[in-house]
Amino acid sequence: xxxxxxxxxxxxxxxxxxxxxxxxxxxxxxxxxxxxxxxxxxxxxxxxxxxxxxxxxxxxxxxxxxxxxxxxxxxxxxxxxxxxxxxxxxxxxxxxxxxxxxxxxxxxxxxxxxxxxxxxxxxxxxxxxxxxxxxxxxxxxxxxxxxxxxxxxxxxxxxxxxxxxxxxxxxxxxxxxxxxxxxxxxxxxxxxxxxxxxxxxxxxxxxxxxxxxxxxxxxxxxxxxxxxxxxxxxxxxxxxxxxxxxxxxxxxxxxxxxxxxxxxxxxxxxxxxxxxxxxxxxxxxxxxxxxxxxxxxxxxxxxxxxxxxxxxxxxxxxxxxxxxxxxxxxxxxxxxxxxxxxxxxxxxxxxxxxxxxxxxxxxxxxxxxxxxxxxxxxxxxxxxxxxxxxxxxxxxxxxxxxxxxxxxxxxxxxxxxxxxxxxxxxxxxxxxxxxxxxxxxxxxxxxxxxxxxxxxxxxxxxxxxxxxxxxxxxxxxxxx
Amino acid sequence: xxxxxxxxxxxxxxxxxxxxxxxxxxxxxxxxxxxxxxxxxxxxxxxxxxxxxxxxxxxxxxxxxxxxxxxxxxxxxxxxxxxxxxxxxxxxxxxxxxxxxxxxxxxxxxxxxxxxxxxxxxxxxxxxxxxxxxxxxxxxxxxxxxxxxxxxxxxxxxxxxxxxxxxxxxxxxxxxxxxxxxxxxxxxxxxxxxxxxxxxxxxx
Numbered sequence: 001x002x003x004x005x006x007x008x009x010x011x012x013x014x015x016x017x018x019x020x021x022x023x024x025x026x027x028x029x030x031x032x033x034x035x036x037x038x039x040x041x042x043x044x045x046x047x048x049x050x051x052x053x054x055x056x057x058x059x060x061x062x063x064x065x066x067x068x069x070x071x072x073x074x075x076x077x078x079x080x081x082x083x084x085x086x087x088x089x090x091x092x093x094x095x096x097x098x099x100x101x102x103x104x105x106x107x108x109x110x111x112x113x114x115x116x117x118x119x120x121x122x123x124x125x126x127x128x129x130x131x132x133x134x135x136x137x138x139x140x141x142x143x144x145x146x147x148x149x150x151x152x153x154x155x156x157x158x159x160x161x162x163x164x165x166x167x168x169x170x171x172x173x174x175x176x177x178x179x180x181x182x183x184x185x186x187x188x189x190x191x192x193x194x195x196x197x198x199x200x201x202x203x204x205x206x207x208x209x210x211x212x213x214x215x216x217x218x219x220x221x222x223x224x225x226x227x228x229x230x231x232x233x234x235x236x237x238x239x240x241x242x243x244x245x246x247x248x249x250x251x252x253x254x255x256x257x258x259x260x261x262x263x264x265x266x267x268x269x270x271x272x273x274x275x276x277x278x279x280x281x282x283x284x285x286x287x288x289x290x291x292x293x294x295x296x297x298x299x300x301x302x303x304x305x306x307x308x309x310x311x312x313x314x315x316x317x318x319x320x321x322x323x324x325x326x327x328x329x330x331x332x333x334x335x336x337x338x339x340x341x342x343x344x345x346x347x348x349x350x351x352x353x354x355x356x357x358x359x360x361x362x363x364x365x366x367x368x369x370x371x372x373x374x375x376x377x378x379x380x381x382x383x384x385x386x387x388x389x390x391x392x393x394x395x396x397x398x399x400x401x402x403x404x405x406x407x408x409x410x411x412x413x414x415x416x417x418x419x420x421x422x423x424x425x426x427x428x429x430x431x432x433x434x435x436x437x438x439x440x441x442x443x444x445x446x447x448x449x450x451x452x453x454x455x456x457x458x459x460x461x462x463x464x465x466x467x468x469x470x471x472x473x474x475x476x477x478x479x480x
Numbered sequence: 481x482x483x484x485x486x487x488x489x490x491x492x493x494x495x496x497x498x499x500x501x502x503x504x505x506x507x508x509x510x511x512x513x514x515x516x517x518x519x520x521x522x523x524x525x526x527x528x529x530x531x532x533x534x535x536x537x538x539x540x541x542x543x544x545x546x547x548x549x550x551x552x553x554x555x556x557x558x559x560x561x562x563x564x565x566x567x568x569x570x571x572x573x574x575x576x577x578x579x580x581x582x583x584x585x586x587x588x589x590x591x592x593x594x595x596x597x598x599x600x601x602x603x604x605x606x607x608x609x610x611x612x613x614x615x616x617x618x619x620x621x622x623x624x625x626x627x628x629x630x631x632x633x634x635x636x637x638x639x640x641x642x643x644x645x646x647x648x649x650x651x652x653x654x655x656x657x658x659x660x661x662x663x664x665x666x667x668x669x670x671x672x673x674x675x676x677x678x679x680x681x682x683x684x
Contacts, residue, residue, distance in 0.1 A: 006628070020636060027643070066629035107647045114640050121633065133633040140637060144644035159648075 009065030012072045015052040015080065016124075019117040022048040023110055030106030038098070038106045045109035046091055049116060053084040064126060068188045071126035075327075078475035079123045079254040082331055086247035087116040089338050089450055094239030096444040097345055097354075103237060108148060112243060115141035119251035126262070128177045128187040131255060135173070135219065138248060139166050146236040146244070158235025165218065165228040173215025179208030189263035197266040206270050212259065213274050219252035221301075222308045223281035233301035238354070241297060242341035245304055246334045253308070253330050257315060257323055261479040268318050275316040276409055282309025283412065287419035296344055296358050299423060300337070303382060306420055307333050313413050314397035317404035320473075320480040325396035327472035332393040332461070336381050339454025343375045346443040346451070358427055363436020371443060372431050374455030381458035383424035384417050389461035396469075488528055495521035508554045516547045530607070533615035 010017065022044070030041050056077050064071050091112055098104040118138025125131035143166060147159020181187055183204035184195035196205060214225060221229040233241050260271045286306020293299040311333065314325030347361070348354045365372040381390035394417060401410040457464075498521065501514040519542045526535035623631055 006625075009629070024639075067626055069629050105647070107643055111640070111643060111647070114636065114643075117636070129630050130633065133630060133637060137633065137637050137640060140640045140644065144640070144647055147648060150648055 008063075009070065012061065012063050012065040013070055013124075015055045015060065016117060016120055018052045018055065019048060019113055019120070022051075023113045023117065026106075026110050026113065030110060033106075035105055038104050038109075039095075041106040042091065042095060042109045045113050046088055048113060049084050049088045049091070052120075053081055053088075056080050056084075066130075068190065069127040069130040070121075070124050072124060073478040075254070075258070075475040075478040076124045078327060078471060079250055079330075080120050082334060083116065083119045083123065083247040083250045083254075086250060086334050086338065087112060087119075087243065090239065090243035090246060092446050093242055093338075093342055093345055093450055096446060097237070097239050103148060103239060105148070108145065111141045111145050111148075115145070115243075116247060119247050122251045123254045123258075125255060125258070126189050128181065128189075128192075131259070132170075132174065132177065135252075135255075136170065138251065139170070139219070142244060142248060145240050146232055148240065149237050152237075154235040155237060158232045161235075162228055162232045169215045169218030169225065172211050172218075176208040176211025176213075176215060179204050179211065183208065189259070192263040193265055196264070201267045201270060205267065209264055209267060209271055210274060213256075213271060213278075216252060216256045216259065217278055220249055220256065220308045221305055222278045222312060223285045223305060224278075226282070226285065226305045229305055230298045230301040233304075234295055234297045234356075238297065238341065238345050238356075241300075242338060242345070245300065245337045245341065249304065249308070250330050250334055253311060253326065257326055257479075260315065261318070261323060272316055272318055275312055276406065279309045279312035279316055280409060280412055282306060282312065283416040284309075287416040290420070290423045293423070294358055295356050296347075296361075296427070297356050299358065299427075300340060300344070303420070303424075304333075304337065306416070307382075310394055310397055310413060310417070313401050313406075313409055316406060316409060317397075317400040319400055319404055320476050321403060322397070322400035323476040323479055324469070324473045325393075325400045327475050328396050328469060329393040331468060331472065332381075332389045332458070335454045335457050336378055336390060339374065339378045339451045339458075340382070342447045342450035342454070343371060343378070346371060346440060346447045348441045349438060350441050352441070358430055359434075360437065361427065361431050362434035364431040364440075366436050367439045368443070370448070371440075371451065374451045375431065376428050377455045377459050378451070379424040379427050383421040385421070387462045389458040389465075392461060392465055484528060487524070491521045491524040491528070495525065509551065512547060512551045512554055515550070516543050519543050519547065530610050531615060532610065533619060536616075 026041050026044055026048075029044070030037050033040075060072060060077055062073055091109060094103055094108070098108075115138050118134050118136075118141060121134035122131065122138060125134050143159055143163040146162050147156050149155035177187075180192060183202050184192045184199075186192050186195055218225040218228075232244065236244065260268075260275070264271050282305050286302050286304075286309055290299055290302035290306070293302060307329075311326050311329040314322040314329060316322070317325070344356070347356065361375075364375070377388060381388035384390045384394045394413075398410045398413060401407075401413070461468075495518050498514045498517040502511050502518060505511045505514060519538055523535040523538045526532070526538065
């Protein structure tokens, strides 16, 4: 690689460079000043993420860098901005809860920046090696933040569980990659697609493809690789869970879309049936397993499993409309999830004790009407009730599935979303019709801002959905 | 050629002999030391085949880090090795089986390259002579140019691992007396010495 090529590649990757160099600088600031620098480091970390996001929006060109290992296109930019928004919001929400959850350590924002860096590199990965390295960078940082409250048994258990299962999934991913490399002779996505198209798909490639899908489905917590999700969501400190549920899911879904619609496009019949199965299983399990949950964080875990299933419906369609649907779905999912977690973080009794049970929301409509209205909007939206945002997300993916003649998938999806509506509505019922047990403490302004904005987003999506949809369509244009 | 063969036999014999000593030595510390000797001889064998980079890596990584770590573990942990070794005859058949499988695989592989021409051409890629181009330089050329992205990325992954280990395990103990040289040096006789007038027969 000549110097000009290297500089061209570096120019493409400026947003990532901002985060990487910035994270190192923040680490230095933190190390030299100790934990009293936490608020400075957090502020600077948010500034870094915003700077990277602005650069992507304003000055990021199209192109492939580092010998094809890194790709910048409209899809990558859209998903990266989404992931950055998720990270920024999660980090801001963590500030208020930092002390009670023992997150007031300067390493926490640094690790979140590094995880975000991993997510962005993953979204831009165009090569099996860069995909794996970015995935590990992201996962490793997340394992640590899941266990960061090391004096809490549940947090360490969550971190360990996440780590062990994550390592298992990485092993499967690597095994699949080695098979694909062995049978196609390449690690670049474009070259793999060419090799499969030229030589036809061999059995080795199909097995490798299934293993790669397995590894990626672990990361988006789709059935049957979802086992870690409820325990990790429940055990990890709530601000960490909010982060886990938003940006990494966007990144993993993005790379899943890119892998199947770029590298494995010639083997569409093979991955389509796998994605259809995973999508069906996730939707059904997400709907039925959530019914019995009492803890709202566990409920959100099953809800996210189900939502990944719905998003995969769009991917299963394997068309431009399908990928557009996935992008819109992930956007809406992320906004709803962040808003709901902002409400969960606001569930703190006056005595300072945080509560996580659904019953603790009883009578919220009397004690905190604003939060109750917003959470109700979010719950209706998660259930997919028109005219809220969640409905449009589901509408686009199911429409794409019907256009691709996947009628059964769409029908079962709609039925399972009816089942899912039950437990979302139960939360609403508890808030509005049950007797209040106690009041929550005053909600901090940043949390109010987050759930206010996301509640507003789902309510007025009918009017702002047009630009979001056309941006998503432009992003999906990268593949078709 | 004669000299090379001589060294090959010396390295190979010592490697096998010390490998045997690793599993038969009574004292676990001796075992680890013999393991280091095995590594050294294996490094010599690598050198003979022209893989100087592998030889150095073997010494740096295995002798420098892994074996020393073993040594620490063996010396610090109170493991009853005599008891560990008591069941050795019971596991001998399984060990033997694994050994035979490995040996058969090795024979099949080497035999395959001897019989099949395509396998031979695949395993014997043209490698320039060491005097022309060393492995280290060749690796460095691609590692810092074509693969710079992956190389830097793995650096970041390792950094995260390091931060993670520190975040999750380091605890600042408050009651530990640490040596602070600047305060020691800054002491003056006035602050360090107190003159007390002790009355005879009473003490302090």
